[in-house]
Amino acid sequence: MPERDDQDAVLCRRAARGDRAAFAALVAKHERGLRGFLVRMGAAHASDDIAQEAFLKVWRFAGQYDGRARFATWLTRIAWRCYIDLARRPRPELDAGAGGSGGDDPAANAVVDDLLGRLGTVERAALILCEGHGWSHGEAAEMLGLPLGTLKSTVARAKAKCRAMWSEEHD
Amino acid sequence: MTERDQGFDEFLHYALAPPEREEDHAFVARVQAVARMEDRWAAERSAAWRRFTFGMVAIAAFAIGLAIIMAAPSATDAMTGDRPTVLAALIAGFGAWVALLARDSRSATSAGLGRARVPRR
Secondary structure, rough: OOOHHHHHHHHHHHHHHOOOOHHHHHHHHHHHHHHHHHHHHHOOHHHHHHHHHHHHHHHHHHHHHHOOOOHHHHHHOOOOOOOOHHHHOOOOOHHHHOOOOOOOOOOHHHHHHHHHHOOOHHHHHHHHHHHHHHOOOOOOHHOOOHHHHHHHHHHHHHHHHHHHHHHHHOO | OHHHHHHHHHHHHHHHOOOOOOOHHHHHHHHHHHHHHHHHHHHHHHHHHHHHHHHHHHHHHHHHHHHHHHHOOOHHHHHHOOHHHHHHHHEEEEEEEEHHHHHHHHHHHHHHOOOOOOOOO
């Protein structure tokens, strides 16, 4: 599970007061995870734009971060909404359904992209956040705006689907 | 859990993990540049709205004063008759309007604002 981020709360408060260096520190710390998530979500071409939009919203509304959730949870939730807004528009880079190549291993990327491409959008997001990025079910539920029970069943279903497909290909 | 299930779990965790790399300074710089531009645009929008509001008030004052003068029986009545306050308001409104116009042209010249483009990676 990602480390605690009390420091992020401090940086966010400073960013809310207009401290650009604090904002830059937040971007530097969280861009890798956020962009990795978005690339895996199939937004390979738009991932940087979505991440940028999410960070700009953080800059504009940093004062609204209340520190109850982790900063990364709040950020990912913002990015998820940006992603959903974009996915509702007819944009080819999000229509394909398959994930983008987010990792360093081309062979693993090809396999996992194929698996993710056969999942629904929410299933894919839930699986990436919980299985790949190490978020708890509760945090992932908050990020995706889902009830905890729904999130758990979504992850279980997505994982079962992937396991079945993976087993077929390895038999 | 079977060995195969364990292998699958390990694969999934490995394949879905965020890529291991150093922070992307170019992306950080890009986001910062866009944030700076947003701040500039917001300030520019705010200033434009303020100018517009003051301009409208000045024009309204001018128009009302003009309408009252036009409604007077004669221009001489308006200048010397029983409406000295109207005349004063008219002059003040006109003065404010001229002052605002002058300030607008000065600030537009000095700011030289234009939408700069942020280089993309």
